Amino acid sequence: VQLQASGGGLVQPGGSLRLSCTASGFTLDYYTVGWFRQAPGKEREFVAAIHRNHATIKYANSVKGRFTISRDNAKNMVYLQMNDLKPDDAGVYYCAADARKIVSTLTTSEYDYWGQGTRVTVSS
Numbered sequence: 001v002q003l004q005a006s007g008g009g010l011v012q013p014g015g016s017l018r019l020s021c022t023a024s025g026f027t028l029d030y031y032t033v034g035w036f037r038q039a040p041g042k043e044r045e046f047v048a049a050i051h052r053n054h055a056t057i058k059y060a061n062s063v064k065g066r067f068t069i070s071r072d073n074a075k076n077m078v079y080l081q082m083n084d085l086k087p088d089d090a091g092v093y094y095c096a097a098d099a100r101k102i103v104s105t106l107t108t109s110e111y112d113y114w115g116q117g118t119r120v121t122v123s124s
Contacts, residue, residue, distance in 0.1 A: 001025040003115030005095045010121045011085055019080040019118060021095030026113075028071065031097040033078040034111055035069065037120070039091035047093070048080060049106040058106045062088070085122045092117035 007019040021033060034049035048059045048069040057069055068081040078095065096111035 001113060003095055003097055003113050005093060005115040005118040008093060008118030008120045010123065012124050013086060013122055015085050015122075016081070016083045017085065017120060019082065019093055019095075019120075021078040021080075021097075021115060023076050023097065026097075028076050028078055028097060029073045031099050032101040032106065032111075033069075033071075034096045034098075034106065035080045035093060036096060036109060037089075037091040037093045038117070039088075042091075044094070044109060046107040046109070050078065051101070051103055051106060052099070053103075056103050056106070060107075082120070085120075087122045090120055090122045092119050 002024045004022045011017050030052055032052045035047040036044050037047050038044040046060050048067055050057050050069045066084045070079050094117045095115045097113045098111040
């Protein structure tokens with residue numbers, strides 16, 4: 001069972017990136033998937049999550065209207081489309097998956113599986 005996040009890189013403020021979370025050994029369609037990020041010197045924070053019910057999606061207030069989380073079940077992937085990136089969005093982004101997470105706990109970091117991070121740098 002493995003998760004892998006990819007798609008990070010260097011982007012100018014106002015630019016866009018799409019992060020991908022790929023699973024091997026299990027089907028993401030049946031899991032709640034969350035994205036978290038950690039900036040240097042700061043604690044890891046919740047960014048977005050999509051529940052395994054496919055109907056519930058949550059975003060951190062700081063990214064609402066700019067980021068979109070989505071699934072591609074055919075590819076067993078979850079994406080995080082990030083638009084209008086700001087310097088405060090920089091950090092290492094992690095995807096996480098959990099088979100039992102309830103809706104009320106989507107934003108907490110108690111997920112069963114974590115991928116390695118992908119770094120996002122926002123700078124001119």
